[in-house]
Amino acid sequence: MQAQPSCNDQPFIRNPVPAHGFECIQATAPNRKALETVSCEELYSDLAHSGVVIYWAFNDSLNDFNELVSLCSSKVIFDPARESATSNTAEIKAGIFPMSNVSSST
DSSP states (O other), X not given: OOOOOOGGGSSEEEEEXXXXXXXXXXXXXXXXXXXXXXXXXXXXXXXXXXXXOXXXXXXXXXXXXXXXXXXXXXXXXXXXXXXXXXXXXXXXXXXXXXXXXXXXXX
16 A cells, blocks of 8 residues: 555545535546545544545455455454455445435435
C-alpha cells in the first residue's frame, strides 16, 4: 500500500445521500483505487460519523477491497446467508435500482 497523503489532497468528493444519513465517497480521478487513497483512520472517521461508507467509481478489484478490509479490520463477521467471495468479503446480490429511486412508505 502506498503512502497516504492528507484527505484534502485526495481526488475524491463526498456526496451526501439524501434521506439515508451517510455520504457516498466518489472518485474523481480515473483508475483511482480506494485501497491507495483512503487511510484506515479516514475510514474509521467516516464510519464513526454515519455508520456506513460507500466508495463509488473507484477502480478496486474484489481482491483490493479484501486487502483494504484486512488492513483496517481486526475482526470480520459474516452473515451466514451470504456466500463468501474472499477471506474477508461476501457476495451480495444488490437490487437493480439506485438508492435515489428507493422511497419509503409512510
